[in-house]
Amino acid sequence: MGSAGAPLIELKGVTKVYGMGLSEMHALRGIDLTIESGDFVAVMGPSGSGKSTCMNILGCLDTPTAGSYKFAGLEVRGLERDQLARLRRNYIGFVFQGFNLLSRTSALENVELPLLYRGVSSAERKEAAMKALNLVGLTGWEKHNPNELSGGQQQRVAIARAIVTHPSVLFADEPTGNLDSARSIEIMELLTQLNKENGITVVMVTHEPDMAEYAKRSVHFRDGLVVS
Amino acid sequence: MRIMLFNTILLALREIRRNVLRSFLTVLGIVIGVAAVITLVTVGNGTTEQVTQQIASMGNNMLILTTGKRMGGPDRSTAPAFSVEDSAAIKREVHSIAAVTPTASSSVTVVNGNENWQTTVTGTDNEFFPIRNRSITSGRMFEESEISGGRSVCIIGETVRKELFGAQDPLGLSIRMNNFSCKVIGLLDVKGQSSMGSDQDDTVVMPLKTVQRRLTGSKDVNMIQISVKDGESTSDAISDIESVMRERRHLSFNEDNNFNVMDMKEITQMLTSTTKVLTALLGAVAAVSLLVGGIGIMNIMLVSVTERTREIGIRLAIGAMEREVLLQFLVEAVVLSSLGGIIGIIIAVIASLGISTAINVPYVFDGGVVLLSFMFSVAVGIIFGYFPALKAARLDPIDALRHE
Ligand SMILES: Nc1ncnc2c1ncn2[C@@H]1O[C@H](COP(=O)(O)OP(=O)(O)O)[C@@H](O)[C@H]1O
Ligand SMILES: [Mg+2]
Numbered sequence: 001m002g003s004a005g006a007p008l009i010e011l012k013g014v015t016k017v018y019g020m021g022l023s024e025m026h027a028l029r030g031i032d033l034t035i036e037s038g039d040f041v042a043v044m045g046p047s048g049s050g051k052s053t054c055m056n057i058l059g060c061l062d063t064p065t066a067g068s069y070k071f072a073g074l075e076v077r078g079l080e081r082d083q084l085a086r087l088r089r090n091y092i093g094f095v096f097q098g099f100n101l102l103s104r105t106s107a108l109e110n111v112e113l114p115l116l117y118r119g120v121s122s123a124e125r126k127e128a129a130m131k132a133l134n135l136v137g138l139t140g141w142e143k144h145n146p147n148e149l150s151g152g153q154q155q156r157v158a159i160a161r162a163i164v165t166h167p168s169v170l171f172a173d174e175p176t177g178n179l180d181s182a183r184s185i186e187i188m189e190l191l192t193q194l195n196k197e198n199g200i201t202v203v204m205v206t207h208e209p210d211m212a213e214y215a216k217r218s219v220h221f222r223d224g225l226v227v228s
Numbered sequence: 229m230r231i232m233l234f235n236t237i238l239l240a241l242r243e244i245r246r247n248v249l250r251s252f253l254t255v256l257g258i259v260i261g262v263a264a265v266i267t268l269v270t271v272g273n274g275t276t277e278q279v280t281q282q283i284a285s286m287g288n289n290m291l292i293l294t295t296g297k298r299m300g301g302p303d304r305s306t307a308p309a310f311s312v313e314d315s316a317a318i319k320r321e322v323h324s325i326a327a328v329t330p331t332a333s334s335s336v337t338v339v340n341g342n343e344n345w346q347t348t349v350t351g352t353d354n355e356f357f358p359i360r361n362r363s364i365t366s367g368r369m370f371e372e373s374e375i376s377g378g379r380s381v382c383i384i385g386e387t388v389r390k391e392l393f394g395a396q397d398p399l400g401l402s403i404r405m406n407n408f409s410c411k412v413i414g415l416l417d418v419k420g421q422s423s424m425g426s427d428q429d430d431t432v433v434m435p436l437k438t439v440q441r442r443l444t445g446s447k448d449v450n451m452i453q454i455s456v457k458d459g460e461s462t463s464d465a466i467s468d469i470e471s472v473m474r475e476r477r478h479l480s481f482n483e484d485n486n487f488n489v490m491d492m493k494e495i496t497q498m499l500t501s502t503t504k505v506l507t508a509l510l511g512a513v514a515a516v517s518l519l520v521g522g523i524g525i526m527n528i529m530l531v532s533v534t535e536r537t538r539e540i541g542i543r544l545a546i547g548a549m550e551r552e553v554l555l556q557f558l559v560e561a562v563v564l565s566s567l568g569g570i571i572g573i574i575i576a577v578i579a580s581l582g583i584s585t586a587i588n589v590p591y592v593f594d595g596g597v598v599l600l601s602f603m604f605s606v607a608v609g610i611i612f613g614y615f616p617a618l619k620a621a622r623l624d625p626i627d628a629l630r631h632e
Pocket of ligand 1: 026050
């Protein structure tokens with residue numbers, strides 16, 4: 001997929017407009033951003049500056065209104081819903097502030113879920129999910145449902161779910177936003193480890209400078225523009 | 229894709245188990261619909277079968293000649309009665325008939341000691357038994373001399389025997405009727421109720437002459453009963469009999485028949501077609517409740533989609549495609565509705581066995597209706613599950629994730 005040598009992520013003049021007419025809302029006003037494979041980027045900026053909107057576009061959950069988004073050289077704008085879904089399932093891991101785990105479903109089954117949609121057999125699913133849970137330090141918690149886990153543990157299940165498919169890139173939108181500082185540090189250490197040892201590109205939104213410290217570089221948003 | 233479908237079914241079953249009571253209430257409409265359709269059709273078929281059997285047991289190729297017209301015209305009281313000679317003429321001139329017997333009947337109270345019983349006495353001859361498909365289980369038929377001499381002998385049905393004799397063996401004993409007594413020489417086989425509801429065992433058979441002389445007091449014959457030879461056309465036989473009778477009753481070409489030939493086969497068809505129409509009608513009414521059941525499923529599936537918007541968002545975000553989410557909810561609806569169908573089938577089998585036993589009709593299992601109802605309930609799941617499933621599949625992942 002994509003052309004060899006192209007950066008993993010390349011945004012050029014990306015805009016996003018919500019609504020129409022009087023209620024038109026320019027969430028992104030022309031973003032240029034390039035992220036190479038293996039990078040660890042912290043996205044910072046005040047609330048409402050368009051960080052989440054940008055992450056959703058990067059994560060192929062949404063498409064730009066105008067401009068170009070090339071993922072590994074492939075133009076994403078104009079893709080069909082199912083083509084976006086295929087990109088998400090094969091190359092992208094996503095971690096949300098609110099964890100977004102399936103309730104009443106065990107940690108193991110949550111992590112297995114993306115593999116299910118890839119048609120992986122049950123035995124292989126289980127093996128891969130156990131491995132991912134081990135990687136995030138949750139061995140022994142496989143059978144627990146999210147409501148039996150702490151916030152930090154839940155976010156680690158979410159990370160395990162995001163990386164179980166060996167994605168090219170992991171997008172995390174305020175992954176520590178709901179966690180206390182000790183838990184936050186654990187999550188940051190986990191992301192750093194995944195980036196260093198497993199070579200996963202990480203793009204993470206945070207507004208805490210402490211957390212941004214873990215990244216290799218930071219990108220700052222203001223009013224729908226990248227300012228530095 | 230196969231792994232996907234298998235997992236989807238497992239997922240659907242788990243979702244259904246998670247809320248057993250709600251799932252059950254959801255499919256109640258389907259359960260009732262399927263159970264009603266199958267039960268009604270099964271019991272209806274049983275009734276049809278019963279009528280057919282009963283009429284067949286009366287003698288399938290049997291014709292009954294009565295006086296009067298079927299509809300309008302001279303009625304039975306003004307039309308002249310038949311005579312023994314009419315019967316003899318039919319026997320002589322219509323070659324497609326196997327047997328013919330003149331009969332005269334009278335309603336009489338029969339007495340044995342302290343027991344008495346109101347019954348119908350039929351005067352006839354030995355041809356009566358093969359024509360009516362009856363046999364003598366003990367004792368004997370009439371002797372020639374008893375018939376020609378009009379002797380006081382009788383053959384009684386099971387109901388009369390039970391009422392008058394109880395545990396006694398009636399053979400050789402006498403029963404009294406009006407002012408004479410009559411020796412029991414035989415017992416008729418047990419037939420039970422006829423399709424018209426009359427007790428075929430509540431009868432006494434005597435020589436025709438005896439009945440005419442002692443009970444009716446005339447030489448009239450009310451009815452001539454005829455059986456057509458196997459393989460002969462019943463309608464040809466009827467028209468032959470009609471022309472013989474028209475001639476004997478001196479009817480000119482512009483006069484209507486003042487007698488009527490009833491074809492028992494035709495009556496069978498009439499009765500069974502009536503019950504068949506009724507069965508179909510009731511089945512159709514019950515099928516409407518299946519539709520209502522489908523609306524119930526749609527309603528709950530819509531609620532379920534709303535409740536599980538976040539779950540759908542998560543599935544879409546991690547890369548589920550539209551058709552996979554659609555399939556998930558569709559499978560859930562179909563699994564629900566087919567479970568309803570299966571429960572309905574089980575209830576229907578039990579209910580129709582119970583009802584058939586209670587109203588005493590044969591239980592006729594109709595695999596076609598069972599299969600059809602099951603397929604119908606699956607179809608209801610697909611049709612009424614499709615719209616909610618589509619609604620789920622078309623959700624925007626970001627909106628769905630934001631949903632509380
Ligand atoms: N679906 C939407 N419809 C309308 N406006 C939206 C929508 N999503 C985001 N916005 C608006 O776009 C702007 C940027 O939002 P967001 O990207 O969530 O900011 P951040 O994540 O930096 O806080 C905000 O003003 C927000 O209100
Ligand atoms: Mg945000």
